Amino acid sequence: MNALIPRPRSRPAPGAVHVPGWLSPEEQAELVAACRAWARGPVPMRRTRLPRGGVMSGHTMCLGWHWSPYAYSRIAHDVNGARVAAFPERLGELGRRAVADAYEDGAAGAAYAPDTVLVNFYGEGATMGMHQDKDEKSGAPVVSLSIGDTCVFRFGNTETRGKPYTDVELASGDLFVFGGPSRYAFHGVPKVLPGTGDPAVGLSGGRLNLTLRVTGLTD
Numbered sequence: 001m002n003a004l005i006p007r008p009r010s011r012p013a014p015g016a017v018h019v020p021g022w023l024s025p026e027e028q029a030e031l032v033a034a035c036r037a038w039a040r041g042p043v044p045m046r047r048t049r050l051p052r053g054g055v056m057s058g059h060t061m062c063l064g065w066h067w068s069p070y071a072y073s074r075i076a077h078d079v080n081g082a083r084v085a086a087f088p089e090r091l092g093e094l095g096r097r098a099v100a101d102a103y104e105d106g107a108a109g110a111a112y113a114p115d116t117v118l119v120n121f122y123g124e125g126a127t128m129g130m131h132q133d134k135d136e137k138s139g140a141p142v143v144s145l146s147i148g149d150t151c152v153f154r155f156g157n158t159e160t161r162g163k164p165y166t167d168v169e170l171a172s173g174d175l176f177v178f179g180g181p182s183r184y185a186f187h188g189v190p191k192v193l194p195g196t197g198d199p200a201v202g203l204s205g206g207r208l209n210l211t212l213r214v215t216g217l218t219d
Contacts, residue, residue, distance in 0.1 A: 015180030141179025
């Protein structure tokens with residue numbers, strides 16, 4: 001993709017907005033460094049084991065609330081029994097700005113209060129199957145930030161994992177927000193394009209994805 005040609009924002013479905021180049025290179029580098037620190041614990045990155053025995057090909061860690069299939073808790077019982085680290089206010093600020101910018105609605109942004117982040121790292125050959133984000137008690141939008149290698153992000157419908165869906169290329173720095181009628185749309189990552197990221201942001205390969213959510217849960 002020619003970086004000299006601006007990529008326009010798009011709306012693949014009602015309530016879903018793709019904003020290319022939303023994070024500056026400096027912000028991306030800051031988040032990469034933060035993810036490296038978070039990955040050291042208290043609950044480290046791991047490959048999540050699914051109830052039927054399969055293991056996800058990417059690596060995941062959580063802050064604020066720990067996600068394991070298919071529930072949230074404060075304690076990572078499926079990893080090391082430690083309490084998950086607190087949700088960083090810096091990410092809350094990013095989330096509010098993201099919703100305001102994506103929906104061009106300052107009030108919606110101000111009201112957005114994410115309390116958990118799932119950080120996914122896609123190494124060589126890693127993918128994510130079509131799924132819904134439906135373990136939250138809140139219908140607030142999901143904010144997705146991409147850093148590193150470009151991926152093919154498949155954004156579908158709310159009824160089935162199959163068609164109709166739209167494939168969107170998410171490059172480093174891109175923002176994708178989905179809420180409203182698309183909040184429970186199936187989505188996945190069928191492919192990551194190796195070597196497409198800029199090493200200057202601190203990743204020599206692979207893709208980082210930070211997904212901010214409002215759980216709607218209380219202690």
